[in-house]
Amino acid sequence: MRISEREATDRLNALTGLTRTPARRLLGTNIAGSPTRGPGGQRLYDMAAVDDLGRRGLPDDAWLAEWLRFGLLHVRLAPSVEWDVGWSAEETCDRLRGCRPTGIVRLIQLVGLVRDAGRLPIIATVSGFVVGGADLVDPVIEVDGADRGLALTTPGAWYSGLAAARWPSPRGGAPLRWHDPAGWRFAGVARGDMDHARC
Incomplete structure (x- = not known):
């Protein structure tokens, strides 16, 4: 109907x-x-x-702890950002590439995390629902002075567990947030905010 x-x-x-x-x-x-x-x-x-x-639910804390041992980046898409869940994985990566931390300390944190994990999951949400994902493989955003955005690739197997999930976050706050696995308790907010971002 x-x-x-x-x-x-x-x-x-x-x-x-x-x-x-x-x-x-x-x-x-x-x-x-x-x-x-x-x-x-x-x-x-x-x-x-x-x-x-x-009726979509929140991710299971045990699943998060198992699949996302190093945590994840959460991009809250601004109302002005056009998004379509039907885009290809490559188009999703292209759209997410421009969202990144602007502070040097935050960027250094990402470099360390990628070095340890090999790649980091990123999810994009609209109104608290997951609408896309990717894996961050290189947080370096400048090469020879040219801005190329984050180096992203299609999401790994972890994404199947979040593709149809809700991921609410508090009103206001940063458009790019780091969710630390030490803080997995699905209250929507975890420790370690990435509090300065540009999307």
């Missing part, structure tokens, strides 16, 4: 507590499928897909 965008946002509000604007933003990523056009050009969504989206 197809429902209007307003009905879809109301259902998401009932299931998740999202208000209309964040719910509309989330639906705009096509995470509940691409809408069809109804009378007057209104967007129509599949009700079952919207309900499935609203």
